[in-house]
Amino acid sequence: MRFVLLMAETDHYERWPHLSDAERAAVFESFAAFSAAVAERGAVVAGEGLAGPSAAVTLRPDGTVTDGPYTETAEQVGGLWIVDLPDRDTAVELARLLPRSGSVEIRPTTDG
Numbered sequence: 001m002r003f004v005l006l007m008a009e010t011d012h013y014e015r016w017p018h019l020s021d022a023e024r025a026a027v028f029e030s031f032a033a034f035s036a037a038v039a040e041r042g043a044v045v046a047g048e049g050l051a052g053p054s055a056a057v058t059l060r061p062d063g064t065v066t067d068g069p070y071t072e073t074a075e076q077v078g079g080l081w082i083v084d085l086p087d088r089d090t091a092v093e094l095a096r097l098l099p100r101s102g103s104v105e106i107r108p109t110t111d112g
Contacts, residue, residue: 001084001085001086001087001088001108002045002082002083002084002108002109002111003082003083003084003085003088003091003106003107003108003109004080004081004082004105004106004107004108004109005080005081005082005083005091005095005098005104005105005106005107006077006080006104006105006107007077007078007079007080007081007098007099007102007103007104008075008076008077008078008102008103008104008105009075009076009078009101009102009103010075010076010102011076012076012078012102013052013053013076013078016078026099027099027101030097030098030099031047031098031099033097034081034094034095034097034098035047037094037097038081038083038085038094041085041086041090041094042083042084042085042086042090043083043084044081044082044083045082045083045084046080046081046082047079047080047081047082048079048080049078049079050077050078050079050080052076053068053076054067054068056068075102075103078102082109088106088108091106092106
């Protein structure tokens, strides 16, 4: 079953440049632990960090294109994973390995 995990953190793009080398290393260690755990139970289909909200454009229902993300919010989606795992409980269990500085939305894909 495929899941998309969206990682969101308050003011992620403002805070990241100010993290120490040790803090950044801890984040990357969490990513490595997550990837290894997923590989043991399923597969990482894809995973990417995202450029900041200032690089986004949004296509509105009326066809206009606006600069920036879809919604105004302090919490910013900074990256995503697409994983193939046995079930939602496994996805939740393994998502706990990701950095705890923000939330992780876990959503099954429609093509499962």
